[in-house]
Amino acid sequence: xxxxxxxxxxxxxxxxxxxxxxxxxxxxxxxxxxxxxxxxxxxxxxxxxxxxxxxxxxxxxxxxxxxxxxxxxxxxxxxxxxxxxxxxxxxxxxxxxxxxxxxxxxxxxxxxx
Amino acid sequence: xxxxxxxxxxxxxxxxxxxxxxxxxxxxxxxxxxxxxxxxxxxxxxxxxxxxxxxxxxxxxxxxxxxxxxxxxxxxxxxxxxxxxxxxxxxxxxxxxxxxxxxxxxxxxxxxxxxxxxxxxxxxxxxxxxxxxxxxxxxxxxxxxxxxxxxxxxxxxxxxxxxxxxxxxxxxxxxxxxxxxxxxxxxxxxxxxxxxxxxxxxxxxxxxxxxxxxxxxxxxxxxxxxxxxxxxxxxxxxxxxxxxxxxxxxxxxxxxxxxxxxxxxxxxxxxxxxxxxxxxxxxxxxxxxxxxxxxxxxxxxxxxxxxxxxxxxxxxxxxxxxxxxxxxxxxxxxxxxxxxxxxxxxxxxxxxxxxxxxxxxxxxxxxxxxxxxx
Numbered sequence: 494x495x496x497x498x499x500x501x502x503x504x505x506x507x508x509x510x511x512x513x514x515x516x517x518x519x520x521x522x523x524x525x526x527x528x529x530x531x532x533x534x535x536x537x538x539x540x541x542x543x544x545x546x547x548x549x550x551x552x553x554x555x556x557x558x559x560x561x562x563x564x565x566x567x568x569x570x571x572x573x574x575x576x577x578x579x580x581x582x583x584x585x586x587x588x589x590x591x592x593x594x595x596x597x598x599x600x601x602x603x604x605x606x
Numbered sequence: 607x608x609x610x611x612x613x614x615x616x617x618x619x620x621x622x623x624x625x626x627x628x629x630x631x632x633x634x635x636x637x638x639x640x641x642x643x644x645x646x647x648x649x650x651x652x653x654x655x656x657x658x659x660x661x662x663x664x665x666x667x668x669x670x671x672x673x674x675x676x677x678x679x680x681x682x683x684x685x686x687x688x689x690x691x692x693x694x695x696x697x698x699x700x701x702x703x704x705x706x707x708x709x710x711x712x713x714x715x716x717x718x719x720x721x722x723x724x725x726x727x728x729x730x731x732x733x734x735x736x737x738x739x740x741x742x743x744x745x746x747x748x749x750x751x752x753x754x755x756x757x758x759x760x761x762x763x764x765x766x767x768x769x770x771x772x773x774x775x776x777x778x779x780x781x782x783x784x785x786x787x788x789x790x791x792x793x794x795x796x797x798x799x800x801x802x803x804x805x806x807x808x809x810x811x812x813x814x815x816x817x818x819x820x821x822x823x824x825x826x827x828x829x830x831x832x833x834x835x836x837x838x839x840x841x842x843x844x845x846x847x848x849x850x851x852x853x854x855x856x857x858x859x860x861x862x863x864x865x866x867x868x869x870x871x872x873x874x875x876x877x878x879x880x881x882x883x884x885x886x887x888x889x890x891x892x893x894x895x896x897x898x899x900x901x902x903x904x905x906x907x908x909x910x911x912x913x914x915x916x917x918x919x920x921x922x923x924x925x926x927x928x929x930x931x932x933x934x935x936x937x938x939x940x941x942x943x944x945x946x947x948x949x950x951x952x953x954x955x956x957x958x959x960x961x962x963x964x965x966x967x968x969x970x971x972x973x974x975x976x977x978x979x980x
Contacts, residue, residue: 530894531909532971542967573967604892604966606915 525591527584529605539584540568541577550575561586851936853877853924856916861906865897868905868916878928880940884947884963885923891965892919932956 526542544550550567554577558565565579579587588601813830815822854877857869868889875882886905890896893915897907929936930951937952940960950957 526966528894528966530969530971538969538971540967540969568967568969570967576967576969578969604894606893606911606918 523600524602525596525600527587527601527603527605529582529584536580537582539579539582539587541579541587542573544575544577550577553577557583557587557590560590851929853920856913856920858911858913858916860910864908864910866907866909866911866916867900868907871899871905872903874920878924878936879938880928884927884940885920888923888927888963889916889919891963892922894965894968927960930954930956931958 523545524543525545526540528540528542530538530540532538544553554565554567557563557577557579561579561581561583563580563583565577568576568578570576584603584605588598588603591601592598813822813826815826853874854870856871856874859867859869861867871885872882875885878885882899886897886899889905889907893907893909893911895907895909897905900906924936927940927947927949928938930938930949930953933951933954933956935951935953939950939952941948941950947960947962948957949960
């Protein structure tokens with residue numbers, strides 16, 4: 494039996510170092526980034542990066558492909574995580590789709606020209 | 607009074623029509639891929655581009671004052687819209703002469719006194735010849751709220767006064783290739799609105815309440831106060847008129863088929879007081895390409911880009927890294943401390959960290975053989 498008062502109390506035992514997870518502090522990890530990349534000619538690629546964990550990227554991709562009538566793929570990047578890549582410039586459509594399905598507009602960042 | 611009302615009414619109708627127009631273009635505005643609506647004008651007098659709203663509390667008061675001037679008129683219009691509209695439309699067909707009376711009854715009792723006195727002023731300023739401009743200026747407005755209406759009113763006032771010089775930044779007839787008007791939609795405010803604000807009310811003893819037996823309103827007194835304040839110290843006014851911030855539009859040339867040249871990148875960076883490396887890094891990250899700086903100091907970007915596209919990106923750069931988020935002043939310094947960029951405002955002294963530039967995921971384009979890592 495241990496006497497409670499004699500236990501050494503470590504205030505950071507559960508939380509860990511409060512400054513330890515500082516890579517999360519100033520980062521934009523919670524943004525959904527929509528980017529566009531130019532290919533040859535008039536062709537473009539759209540990438541969606543930073544999808545929250547609670548959404549199934551595979552199902553979302555399927556919905557995108559059907560909705561926007563374009564092809565696309567799911568890329569597993571070791572640094573960036575799951576990326577949805579679609580053919581053509583679908584940035585506006587994606588953001589509209591996501592917003593209409595209940596994702597906050599403030600979390601979506603549209604990049605590119 | 608009856609003689610003034612007919613002047614009012616056609617305009618009222620037009621305004622209402624405009625409101626209907628607004629919905630569609632706005633949707634287009636929200637679309638980031640559409641080309642920047644702004645066309646760059648060479649001929650601006652004021653010559654400054656980022657319009658970031660009132661920079662100081664003082665200016666804010668001033669802009670509110672603008673609202674105050676047109677407030678009564680707006681009120682009246684609103685009431686008409688609410689009550690008088692249905693009735694009036696019917697009446698118009700049958701007895702056009704009855705119109706003045708009909709709308710007169712629909713004006714609110716409270717606003718009756720000052721409405722007749724102050725309303726004609728903006729009404730006279732409105733020029734029906736530039737209807738087109740009105741339509742355009744209304745494009746931005748999402749809702750028919752008071753502020754939007756107010757801005758519109760001011761724009762109309764100024765456009766009739768300033769004539770050709772007072773081009774709206776969205777005006778499409780303006781020839782391309784001049785000053786990059788960086789206008790935040792939400793903060794859009796007309797620089798010309800200030801210019802004519804001063805003469806109004808400076809002449810003491812001309813106040814409308816002197817002639818009638820009614821009491822002065824708060825708005826009128828406020829107008830009077832600011833008029834005399836600015837008459838006493840014009841330096842306050844000049845600071846607010848320098849609010850607009852211009853940079854030259856980017857000059858984009860095409861080199862060959864697959865490269866674009868951004869010729870005046872150095873000039874633009876100098877105007878923004880930002881190191882070119884930072885700007886270039888941002889450009890490349892946003893455009894998802896890469897490139898280099900050639901011997902003449904021009905930036906060679908891989909990929910085909912148009913001027914408006916680059917302009918769009920620059921606009922975002924300015925919002926993110928140049929203007930102070932607190933006071934909207936472009937007068938800021940960017941300094942790096944411990945691998946984090948901090949932006950210090952020169953005019954209000956605020957200091958904040960800015961997001962690091964990240965290019966994010968780059969998809970594989972082009973030949974794989976060229977990319978050794980891929």
